[in-house]
Amino acid sequence: xxxxxxQWLYDTSPGQATFLGSLIAFLALLGGALxxxxxxxxRDDRLRRExxxxxxxxxxxxxxxxHRTLVDNAETMAQEDYLKPGEQVNVPDLAQSIRVMPGxxxxxxxxxETIISAVVxxxxxxxxxxxxxLLLGGHPxxxxxxxxxxxxxxxxxxxxxxxxxxxxxxxxxxxxxQLGTTRRWREMSWPERWRWLRTTD
Numbered sequence: 001x002x003x004x005x006x007q008w009l010y011d012t013s014p015g016q017a018t019f020l021g022s023l024i025a026f027l028a029l030l031g032g033a034l035x036x037x038x039x040x041x042x043r044d045d046r047l048r049r050e051x052x053x054x055x056x057x058x059x060x061x062x063x064x065x066x067h068r069t070l071v072d073n074a075e076t077m078a079q080e081d082y083l084k085p086g087e088q089v090n091v092p093d094l095a096q097s098i099r100v101m102p103g104x105x106x107x108x109x110x111x112x113e114t115i116i117s118a119v120v121x122x123x124x125x126x127x128x129x130x131x132x133x134l135l136l137g138g139h140p141x142x143x144x145x146x147x148x149x150x151x152x153x154x155x156x157x158x159x160x161x162x163x164x165x166x167x168x169x170x171x172x173x174x175x176x177x178q179l180g181t182t183r184r185w186r187e188m189s190w191p192e193r194w195r196w197l198r199t200t201d
Contacts, residue, residue: 052110056182059119062100063179066126067172069094074165083155091138091161093130093149094168098123115178122175125168136160 069092076082083089101123108116130151134140138151153161 048110051107053182055104055107055110056115056179058100058104060176060179062098063119063122063172063176066094066097067169067176069097070165070169070172074162074169077158077162077165083158085155087155088152089155089158089161090141091133091151091153093151095127095130096149098126111182115175115182118175118178122172125171129164129168132164133161136164 073091077089108119111119130140130149133151133153136153136157138153138157141150141152142148143150
């Protein structure tokens with residue numbers, strides 16, 4: 001078959017040969033352009049995934065710290081005889097600990113809608129945390145160095161405070177689970193892999 005093609009090519013007229021050469025050159029250019037476009041698309045996808053993971057990793061780190069603070073404080077306050085009647089409990093203003101989120105707001109679009117919703121809900125709970133402490137009867141205070149804010153609550157509000165910590169931690173935990181689906185497959189836990197598979201349907 002190849003010999004027949006070469007024989008046919010040899011027998012073509014100069015005009016046909018010119019047209020055939022132009023056609024082959026055009027197809028070669030088209031193939032090269034499509035190949036380069038595919039390479040560029042793959043590169044852009046890879047860079048987008050890396051940027052997405054960077055944003056998610058930064059948010060996970062901050063939310064993990066906030067979650068740990070809430071859980072640790074709730075466990076400490078749940079201990080018997082943590083406070084005596086009439087004593088006050090000083091609760092740090094969690095909203096003052098937010099550092100990462102303001103810097104990545106413009107890049108949240110890299111994340112899926114479900115992840116964005118969970119993250120926004122978590123940070124919303126954290127920002128509302130000091131206001132809810134005031135609704136419990138707390139009084140806003142500032143440390144002696146005038147740097148850190150906290151809220152002073154009476155001991156009879158301890159149970160409500162623990163419930164508030166648990167509720168806030170639960171919302172943050174959901175955001176952490178959603179952010180976990182942006183990690184590489186080998187870095188995910190099995191629940192995160194299952195969650196990722198469900199979001200890609």
